[in-house]
Amino acid sequence: MKLTIILAPYDSGYYHGGCGRGPDAIVAGGLVEELTLHGHDVIVVDIGEIGNEQGREISTGFAVCSAISEKITASRKDGRLPVVLCGNCLTAVGAVAGESADSIVWADQHGDLNTPETSTYGFLDGMALATVIGLCWRPMANAVPGFKPLEASRCMLVDARDLDAGERHTLEGLPILHGTCAEAPGLADRLAAAGGHRTHLHIDLDIHDPEVLQANRYAWPGGPNPDELRESMRDVAASLPVVGITISAYDPAFDAKGDVPPAVGRLLVDVLDALRKKA
Ligand SMILES: NC(=[NH2+])NCCC[C@H](N)C(=O)O
Numbered sequence: 001m002k003l004t005i006i007l008a009p010y011d012s013g014y015y016h017g018g019c020g021r022g023p024d025a026i027v028a029g030g031l032v033e034e035l036t037l038h039g040h041d042v043i044v045v046d047i048g049e050i051g052n053e054q055g056r057e058i059s060t061g062f063a064v065c066s067a068i069s070e071k072i073t074a075s076r077k078d079g080r081l082p083v084v085l086c087g088n089c090l091t092a093v094g095a096v097a098g099e100s101a102d103s104i105v106w107a108d109q110h111g112d113l114n115t116p117e118t119s120t121y122g123f124l125d126g127m128a129l130a131t132v133i134g135l136c137w138r139p140m141a142n143a144v145p146g147f148k149p150l151e152a153s154r155c156m157l158v159d160a161r162d163l164d165a166g167e168r169h170t171l172e173g174l175p176i177l178h179g180t181c182a183e184a185p186g187l188a189d190r191l192a193a194a195g196g197h198r199t200h201l202h203i204d205l206d207i208h209d210p211e212v213l214q215a216n217r218y219a220w221p222g223g224p225n226p227d228e229l230r231e232s233m234r235d236v237a238a239s240l241p242v243v244g245i246t247i248s249a250y251d252p253a254f255d256a257k258g259d260v261p262p263a264v265g266r267l268l269v270d271v272l273d274a275l276r277k278k279a
Contacts, residue, residue, distance in 0.1 A: 003041065005042060005045070006071045006085070007024065007047065007084075008064050011087035019251045021253075022085065022087055023250075026247070026250060034265035040272065062140040062144060068091055069094040069097040069145045088125050089129075090131065091246060092104075100148075101199060102198050103196025103199040104155050105184070105240065108203075109159070109204065109223060110163070110206070112204075113135075113170045115127055118165075130170070152175050156191045158184045181224040181228055185232060192240055200244050200246070204249045209224060213263055216249050229267065237271045
């Protein structure tokens with residue numbers, strides 16, 4: 001397949017800090033070589049440093065989304081599937097916008113369904129999925145080229161086991177599909193029935209069982225091992241019209257042995273293989 005790997009090396013307004021170091025580390029771990037070996041035609045583009053002198057988390061976070069949307073638009077013109085490596089989950093807002101996605105799979109240890117009214121952390125990424133479905137930050141999100149909020153019924157949350165009280169409440173009131181990694185392929189059929197034609201696949205690497213693979217500071221027990229995640233996401237990709245992928249939130253400081261980059265390579269090889277077989 002023709003692919004563009006797009007790097008968004010930011011974490012909460014910080015360029016190349018924390019999870020902002022993840023995209024480069026994943027590429028340094030051999031991702032391009034691995035995908036090329038499996039027959040893909042890969043180019044890499046980096047959004048670079050986004051001009052925001054004040055370094056504000058919120059405005060920088062959305063500026064990153066706009067940059068991603070623009071890179072994806074260029075990539076689509078070239079017939080390339082975008083694979084975004086990002087430090088922040090909020091960056092998925094830019095991917096959904098650039099891809100004109102109408103549905104989403106959100107595989108994450110967290111729900112990211114807080115809003116400014118429910119967050120007790122003040123962490124923008126904890127509101128990322130809420131932003132995607134139009135629950136908050138609307139003026140900022142609407143300024144991202146191509147952004148349209150997705151319907152909650154076209155959203156599937158996978159293995160979000162660390163949910164805050166406000167998020168549980170939000171989830172109860174919305175028709176979001178929600179299940180474990182093992183249940184995801186079955187839920188994908190229900191997501192397909194909800195009528196989306198362009199699905200974005202978002203994977204926060206902290207979905208993994210932290211006892212097996214720890215991607216960042218969050219280490220809620222449970223979750224899939226890399227084989228289980230790969231199998232689940234491959235089946236999900238086989239049954240949904242995936243138009244782009246975000247791989248988010250790898251902080252190399254929590255992965256002393258460098259186990260995460262090769263796991264990302266294997267995950268993408270299998271997901272892309274499932275998409276290629278359908279093409
Ligand atoms: N994408 C993430 N890393 N999300 C973590 C969110 C943690 C917590 N629920 C919060 O709102 O701050």
